[in-house]
Amino acid sequence: MWAFIHKLGSPKWFYDISERLQPWFWAAAALLILVGSVWGLAFAPADYQQGNSFRIIYVHVPAAFLAQSIFVGLAVAALVFMVWKIKVADMAAAVMAPLGAAMTFIALFSGSVWGVPTWGTWWMWDARLTSMLILLFLYFGVIALRGAFASRDSGSRAASVLAMVGVINIPIIKYSVDWWYTLHQPASFTITSRPSMPVEMWWPLLLMVLGFYSFFIALTLMRTRSEILRRESNKRWVRDLVREDG
Amino acid sequence: MTFRLEARHLACERDDRWLFADLDIVVGAGEIVRIEGPNGSGKTTLLKILSGQLTDYQGELYWCDSPMRQVRSDFLANLLYMGHAPGVKAALSPLENLAWYQALAGESGSESARMKALAAVGLTGFEDIPAAQLSAGQQRRIALARLELIERPLWVLDEPFTAIDRDGVAELEQRLLAHARRGGSVLVTTHHDLTSLGELRRIRLGRGVVHAGQ
Amino acid sequence: MTFRLEARHLACERDDRWLFADLDIVVGAGEIVRIEGPNGSGKTTLLKILSGQLTDYQGELYWCDSPMRQVRSDFLANLLYMGHAPGVKAALSPLENLAWYQALAGESGSESARMKALAAVGLTGFEDIPAAQLSAGQQRRIALARLELIERPLWVLDEPFTAIDRDGVAELEQRLLAHARRGGSVLVTTHHDLTSLGELRRIRLGRGVVHAGQ
Amino acid sequence: MAFDSLQAFLAMGGHAPYVWTAWCVTAALMLGSLVHARAERRSLLRDLKRRERRARSELSREEVDDT
Amino acid sequence: MQVSESMTAMEPRGGLGVAIAATVRRDLILMLRRRSEIINPLVFFALVITLFPLGISPDPDLLATIAPGLLWVAALLATLLSLDSLFRADFDDGCLEQLLLAPQPLPAMVLAKVAVHWLLTGLPLALMAPVLGLMLSLPTGSYLMLAASLALGSASLSLIGAIGAALTVGLSRGGVLLSLLVLPLYIPVLIFGAGAVQAAILGDGGMAHLAILGALLATALMLAPWAIAAALRISING
Amino acid sequence: MQVSESMTAMEPRGGLGVAIAATVRRDLILMLRRRSEIINPLVFFALVITLFPLGISPDPDLLATIAPGLLWVAALLATLLSLDSLFRADFDDGCLEQLLLAPQPLPAMVLAKVAVHWLLTGLPLALMAPVLGLMLSLPTGSYLMLAASLALGSASLSLIGAIGAALTVGLSRGGVLLSLLVLPLYIPVLIFGAGAVQAAILGDGGMAHLAILGALLATALMLAPWAIAAALRISING
Ligand code: HEM
């Protein structure tokens, strides 16, 4: 077990294994997103209430799911880095954070754009929207903190502490924001209270969600590999690799 | 039990440059060890590693033959560290500054002991003036008073002579010597000549070359 | 016109204690004047007064025989001051730091001049690294590079040898000497022995007694 | 197929501005991160190769000096 | 070198109580000696509260509606600003380094420092808030709850904020970054704090809110000292 | 000592343009190198705006009523916080001392520093405000005026705030003290700035308010540089 963790933590091992895994995830991402998009945009039936504006769901929901998952992933990576001192975990965390922020932004943006035809407003202080906005700020904090240190090592550890503190707080924030919303204003329209979706609408959504996850994994593998090269640039195996490469 | 600080195969890299590599150091009771080297050779970095403040190094540290990680709190109870920053609160008087250091060591301490320590570093008459109103050298002398006040076997001192005048330097040298005679040990960096201390163990850092030895 | 900094009947009191009183100082071209005294005797205070930073003193200051108040900007165009703080921006590289100082002096300056100045203080190879990542001594060396770079007759240096290693100290001493030979003048405080400079004009402060003279 | 013609598809039943901005911004951000990752990797490799070449030439120069 | 005596390794001894007491005393002296440290957050609080009527509208009904929220937000910002200096002075003069090298357990020591901060910042803010509530025509019956919720909530704010302060203490311009790190984490406290006051105005007492604030404080008390200690160790590393 | 050559006193020469350009360039590099310096005030602005609906109420009508005031107060606070670091870094590392000893006129040099601060803080805040206005359901028709009034007003805020920053730069924990000194002076800017937005909402254009903001800025431009220079000289005296 212990040995396995450390093997997993060896940058070279990770570099090699991810090289083999990466193409599969890229292929899966391309296929799933392509099929999902065409299906969702062109073939799924229009919603009986919202008409065609509901097609935003196929980018909105995958992005929203991913945004929350990535933060959990960030915290797990931080924990692994802090407890077992596995540097690859920190490199992954470093490249995951900006992508998570981008996904959060996509969810927020597509949601606001969707809000105009359905709610008649760009933004309202609904519980879920607000907690998504706060998640975006948490991402900004983690990214800014990592960049603020002169020494990369300290930046990594500080960002890890913040990610772990943040992930403990996310359920608390979510719970309190839910509570706050119900306190103030009767729920006129919430995202959850909708008729459950017909299967023709649901299938493309599932494909898109899976596609987004594949994309995230593939991109994270790719950027982590770059990060490994950058940080290990004077290790023997990297120099050999560079030399072989040309 | 007598004490011993040991570093094996110590190496530290900064920005793709090895400050030192494969360094073996043993500091035992009664020794004064001087770390030498030109500016930027890694003296401060080495002292911070040896005192357990910096953790990005390679190699192993031992305290009394146990790995440092396991006996860190034992080690800290034996260490007195003085860095580039003196650790003196400008708004507090010398006496109040020392009182806090005594308490940190777990002693409640007596005022007369603190007065004696301040007298020993030439601050008689300045005991109750806020440190902000003292000169650069006087502020460092407050920090030096800790050497008198708090009983610790291992002293780690980074440029302790900074800003100290000639008489002060001579007194401090005598203090180091006396500590070693009593069986304590001292790890020190300085650009001053420590002629009055006689032959010292030296560790030279610099330009990638590392010499350790008598 | 040759230059001259003169202080007449200078006195300064801090907390009901006279640091110095009735001090007469003349610094002319080609002179090195060393201000001496134990810690807390008022050396820094004196330099700050002479360079026009502190204003709560008694007595008069003259630059080229005109009262300082009237010719302050003339005086500043001739002064290079280095205090306890080195005046080096940690986030900028040595080259960028020097570029700002050159511009402050009103020159647009050339990169090759800056490189030469950095080489003269032993910072070749560190020109483009943020100063934050340099050691204490290397940071002070950036400040010392100003002496090479910016042409000013009067240097006022407060403990310029702090944190500098032995070779660096020797080089800096030679630089002061060369400046004086060229007709510049230097006002300096330090606790180092400046033996290689031969006999200097000294001004001793301390314990209320003030000696000025050869 | 939920639409009769390409026009109808592009018009999205009057919701074109909303649907297409949301989708385009998403696509732009995802493609942008992909392009950025590739550019990052390429410039990094170029950098490493240059450094490696320099290190090797320095090494050989030292060997020449030694002889 | 001839060694006349022989010194042996010392055992770590307790003295935690002494060390904590001395740290509390020292921080109290430091704050009281520059009395403005204590008064400044209070004046900031008052000033921010006066800005709102100027910027929004002097209408008392409108102000009364938004008063609980404004008071809580302003108090939160005042706490936040005062936090920046919690460890910074100690960092700058090297005392923090010494604290970390002391043989005492670091979480206990930082808890002492945070307690002093709350005593001299959070508590006075809570005591002063009712006066400002009066100025914003806060409805009667909620004054006590305002003070109580602020007193309880600001303790959590101090603890959570101290994590951010510890993370940013080594950075030259941490002030705004600190806000960025800490404000998202403050949101639950704000919601339940302002909620307590609003509940009191609506007449249902708000004890449920207070209980949740207490639970938040208990959680923070258990977790924050360790996070602060870890953050300080990172910051001192550079 | 044998003097081989003779050096004579130098005449002060101009080079003010070079010095100002170099200072502007240096400050820009410093800010851009730590990009977070620029982003952080923006995020702080957004975060503070988020706090209000959470503390007050999510009701869009209520929020729309108070939006101009909230936006202006939050922008003002963001500027204020970013000001603390305007001279502090220079003071700590001794660069300020050197700036004061330079033969260039000090008011011109500090004006250059303040201009950089406004360019990288005030202007981005003004550009970002409309987005936050959207979130607070600010009525349409006032968005342009919001940005314009903030752009004009924040220049005054930077200038006035710099006086406070200069006065407090020597004090170890100036942050909160700075707010006290500066906030009262900010009140006219706040009143006319928020007033301009409210006027635009009511439909009368708000150009009169903008004109007054311009007049305030002109006055600040004439007087503040001298006040800042004097304040710096006092601070450095210690
Ligand atoms: C800025 C505005 C918006 C934000 C930040 C936002 C946020 C979110 C989030 C975070 C989720 C994932 C919830 C989960 O994890 O279960 C979600 C799901 C969803 N959103 Fe939005 N949303 C916004 C606007 C909208 C609008 C305007 C609509 C349509 C009326 C909408 C419809 C949905 C639907 C149908 C789901 C799937 C719900 C589920 O499967 O649980 N959203 N949104």
Ligand SMILES: Nc1ncnc2c1ncn2[C@@H]1O[C@H](COP(=O)(O)OP(=O)(O)OP(=O)(O)O)[C@@H](O)[C@H]1O
């Ligand atoms: N801000 C101040 N307020 C009151 N007294 C001060 C202040 N600064 C310095 N002093 C007093 O002035 C005396 C001289 O200080 P100064 O810094 O000039 O000494 P110095 O000769 O430079 O000493 P050192 O060799 O230690 O640098 C000190 O003893 C101190 O008590």
Ligand SMILES: Nc1ncnc2c1ncn2[C@@H]1O[C@H](COP(=O)(O)OP(=O)(O)OP(=O)(O)O)[C@@H](O)[C@H]1O
């Ligand atoms: N935070 C840092 N990040 C990267 N490199 C650093 C950092 N701190 C120091 N260094 C590098 O480590 C080298 C050694 O620094 P250190 O402070 O240990 O030197 P030193 O021997 O104490 O020098 P001095 O005599 O000037 O005090 C320096 O050349 C510097 O470039």
Ligand SMILES: [Mg+2]
């Ligand atoms: Mg050093």
Ligand SMILES: [Mg+2]
């Ligand atoms: Mg001095």
